[in-house]
Amino acid sequence: MAHGPQEILLAEPRGFCAGVDRAIDIVERAIAKFGAPIYVRHEIVHNTFVVNDLKAKGAIFIEELADVPPGATLVFSAHGVSKAVQQEAEQRGFQIFDATCPLVTKVHVEVAKLAKEGYEFIMIGHKGHPEVEGTMGQLDHGIHLVEDVADVQHVRPLQTEKLAVVTQTTLSVDDAAEISAAVKARFPSIREPKQQDICYATQNRQDAVKLMSRDVDVLIVVGSPTSSNSNRLAELARKLGVDAYMVDNPNELRAEWLEGKARVGVTAGASAPEVLVKELVDRIKSMGAVSVRKMDGIIETVKFPLPKGLRL
Structure with missing residues (x-):
């Protein structure tokens, strides 16, 4: 043997991490304060045990806001949401608590600020991941997603004078550095975040x-x-x-x-x-x-x- x-x-x-601690805390406190059920858009964090534990306490996880009854309390997941989801939730009159990780919010704020200055963006991230959908959904257009080094060659920005790069916060540090280097090689004047996004x-x-x-x-x-x-x-x-x-x-x-x-x-x-x-x-x-x-x-x-x- x-x-x-x-x-x-x-x-x-x-x-x-601190963002996950905070997100779970938000759901638990909302249940304690307002009573069950509390609705959560998307899994609060990507963990089966945590989601099942919160379900048992009175959280209901949904993807579509149409599944939330009027006047309900709604929590946005730690991954963040697009502007469209935010606006729809406000229009539907929910009481909203945003559990978006502050480090994801930092990326959203950066995108909004630079977009006002006329910037386009290259985002390094995984297609379909809720964080990527939330960040790309901060603008109607002007964010180009790259998943690997090969994608960098296919990006066609409308202009290159004002171009910035942002990153999904949960990527491999080494992979992101490699893709980032390819982005910089192709667009040498691209603007990088003051502090890295990861x-x-x-x-x-x-x-x-x-x-x-x-x-x-x-x-x-x-x-x-x-x-x-x-x-x-x-x-x-x-x-x-x-x-x-x-x-x-x-x-x-x-x-x-x-x-x-x-x-x-x-x-x-x-x-x-x-x-x-x-x-x-x-x-x-x-x-x-x-x-x-x-x-x-x-x-x-x-x-x-x-x-x-x-x-x-």
Whole structure:
């Protein structure tokens, strides 16, 4: 029989970021203050456990605003929404709480400000992701989406004097840098954001995986299939030559992934709760691991304020 796991290494930081904490807090406080049901447009964050937990508490998740009864309380998800969704929600007279991550809002504000100055935009991101739809939906036109280096060659802006680049906040730092370099090579005078758009939590979790990859034989990422930042963590480990698997919940862990792997790395995407990490660690222990070691890493202290009307 092949030897199973001996040691578990926990990435630091991992799991919830400030934007996710805030978004979940907004839904829970709205339920406590106004009573169930509270309607949420799109999954508040991309995590099955979190969404099911909030459903049990009285949240109803919808995609179409037509499914929300008049006068209801509505929360926008952490990924942000387009201007059209915002306007429709206001016209329908809902009480609205916006749980858009402030780092996504920063990108929206930048787009609105530069659009007034006549800028067109290139957005680096994944087509169909709600954050990308929300950012591109800040304007009627003038945002060109690129998903990879090849796309950069096909962008046809109406002018190149006023061109700016923005990025989905949950991309691979390295992939975004590579695409960004291609954008800059093609449009040398393009305006870049003052601070990079990729969020601090995405960056920190990817840096932790880079560090950890030198020391582990396999990496297990806790995260839902829809979570962009969780997918990037598994992808990154594979690029660094480490077998990596994603589990939405600890029951998905398969013993054969750990066969012959003495050191198992564990991390979690920014929308995955710590309770699942604990359950996963217990499961790996039941397969033979005897020690758990937390890696050194950045301690995150970022906190975002709640919207007015929900503060205690």
